[in-house]
Amino acid sequence: MQDLGNWTPSSWRARPALQLPAYADDGALRAAEQRLATLPALIFPGEIAQLRTRLGAVARGEAFLLQGGDCAESFDEVGQDAVESTFRVILQMAVVLTYAAACPVVKLGRIAGQFAKPRSSDSETVDGTTLPSYRGDIVNGSAFSAAARLPDPARLLTAYAHSTTTLNQLRALAQGGFADLHEVHRWTADFVRTSPQGARFAELADRITESLGFMEACGFDAARTPQLHAVEFYTSHEALHLHYEQALTRHDARSGRWYGGSAHMLWLGERTRQLEGAHIEYLRGIDNPVGVKLGPNAAADDVLRLLDRLDPDNQPGRSVLISRMGSDKVAERLPPLLRAVRRAGRTPVWCCDPMHGNTVTASNGYKTRDFERILGEMRGFFSAHAQEGTYAGGLHFEMTGQDVTECRGGAQALSDEGLASRYRSACDPRLNGSQSLELAFQIADVLKAARA
Ligand SMILES: O=C[C@H](O)[C@H](O)COP(=O)(O)O
Numbered sequence: 001m002q003d004l005g006n007w008t009p010s011s012w013r014a015r016p017a018l019q020l021p022a023y024a025d026d027g028a029l030r031a032a033e034q035r036l037a038t039l040p041a042l043i044f045p046g047e048i049a050q051l052r053t054r055l056g057a058v059a060r061g062e063a064f065l066l067q068g069g070d071c072a073e074s075f076d077e078v079g080q081d082a083v084e085s086t087f088r089v090i091l092q093m094a095v096v097l098t099y100a101a102a103c104p105v106v107k108l109g110r111i112a113g114q115f116a117k118p119r120s121s122d123s124e125t126v127d128g129t130t131l132p133s134y135r136g137d138i139v140n141g142s143a144f145s146a147a148a149r150l151p152d153p154a155r156l157l158t159a160y161a162h163s164t165t166t167l168n169q170l171r172a173l174a175q176g177g178f179a180d181l182h183e184v185h186r187w188t189a190d191f192v193r194t195s196p197q198g199a200r201f202a203e204l205a206d207r208i209t210e211s212l213g214f215m216e217a218c219g220f221d222a223a224r225t226p227q228l229h230a231v232e233f234y235t236s237h238e239a240l241h242l243h244y245e246q247a248l249t250r251h252d253a254r255s256g257r258w259y260g261g262s263a264h265m266l267w268l269g270e271r272t273r274q275l276e277g278a279h280i281e282y283l284r285g286i287d288n289p290v291g292v293k294l295g296p297n298a299a300a301d302d303v304l305r306l307l308d309r310l311d312p313d314n315q316p317g318r319s320v321l322i323s324r325m326g327s328d329k330v331a332e333r334l335p336p337l338l339r340a341v342r343r344a345g346r347t348p349v350w351c352c353d354p355m356h357g358n359t360v361t362a363s364n365g366y367k368t369r370d371f372e373r374i375l376g377e378m379r380g381f382f383s384a385h386a387q388e389g390t391y392a393g394g395l396h397f398e399m400t401g402q403d404v405t406e407c408r409g410g411a412q413a414l415s416d417e418g419l420a421s422r423y424r425s426a427c428d429p430r431l432n433g434s435q436s437l438e439l440a441f442q443i444a445d446v447l448k449a450a451r452a
Pocket residue numbers: 071117118119120121356427428
């Protein structure tokens with residue numbers, strides 16, 4: 001078993017911690033942490049071990065990882081629509097990829113806990129008024145008022161409550177009949193059904209339905225094949241708010257290991273991955289699969305030191321490296337990292353986040369991303385792996401199943417003016433349901449070619 005040295009769930013507190021809120025009332029923070037520590041973990045060790053096994057298959061090139069969801073979940077949107085629509089689009093994307101590339105797809109939501117946000121600036125100025133930045137619903141409110149922006153420790157408990165609600169809904173959707181492959185036609189949202197993507201998906205769904213009918217006519221017993229009736233769906237979020245993560249850390253008496261009980265998988269962002277920092281210290285001691293984002297300034301040596309710290313035994317399925325270079329930099333910056341990791345004999349999952357290196361400001365002030373640049377980084381990621389003889393293992397998207405207008409382009413040809421109509425994200429722009437499906441068809445072609 002990995003030697004954790006002097007690690008404890010609270011050893012991160014002796015290290016410099018970036019991006020954490022400064023609470024005015026220490027007593028209220030401690031009370032919230034103590035309350036959380038008495039509540040059940042959201043995710044249990046057996047489920048975490050199962051995801052490690054699935055990601056191990058990705059690391060070996062036998063499966064593909066699809067990770068996606070909101071940039072920042074909102075307390076106001078916890079409920080039927082937002083969760084169900086994102087779940088159904090992830091299912092649709094996964095079916096498109098599985099069908100095209102005949103490759104199992106591991107489905108991992110940025111969901112049921114994605115409430116904490118790192119920011120470039122501590123404050124925001126609007127019309128001459130300066131207030132603290134919004135840092136995610138677990139910390140403060142997105143409304144531009146002094147009261148909303150005050151960090152409130154009671155939000156830690158609301159985040160836990162909302163995560164349990166969402167997780168309960170996800171478990172029901174994944175296991176309760178909705179995800180049955182015989183229902184594949186029902187997964188399309190109404191606004192997508194009439195789009196070119198909707199039509200393309202309907203054709204694919206017809207082929208799947210026909211194949212199932214054919215196989216059942218040949219005597220294949222679908223009723224005895226659980227994989228047709230339910231899906232494995234896992235959760236993840238950025239492990240930014242360490243007070244929250246520590247309070248949900250649990251010891252597993254059976255294995256003797258510690259695990260983060262807030263999600264199956266946890267990752268660190270580009271801004272909090274300092275080797276000697278608090279966030280890496282926390283992550284190294286838990287047994288979950290863990291990820292690290294890598295931006296264009298990551299050096300090969302940094303990446304190897306991070307793997308030494310997080311995954312010293314080089315266990316397939318433990319570490320996920322998520323590159324987010326930008327479409328204009330991926331061809332130059334990613335190959336040296338792939339080469340160094342391969343030469344060191346390391347076997348992390350390599351995943352691409354084509355969102356965070358491609359954020360721009362539209363002419364009317366909206367934070368946005370271009371569909372073509374997202375696609376461009378994704379293609380650059382596959383090319384870099386082909387060039388280096390490594391496996392392009394997965395993709396990480398900021399997306400929603402809803403009909404929002406936050407990213408430009410795609411078949412809908414969303415323009416700067418179009419962004420204003422339904423821009424709902426409190427942080428970064430997401431692909432909408434139709435853009436997400438369009439992207440899945442594009443990736444399917446690339447994945448099929450890469451696997452051939
Ligand atoms: O989601 C990631 C970050 O929180 C986000 O990209 C930061 O955005 P900012 O540069 O507006 O702070």
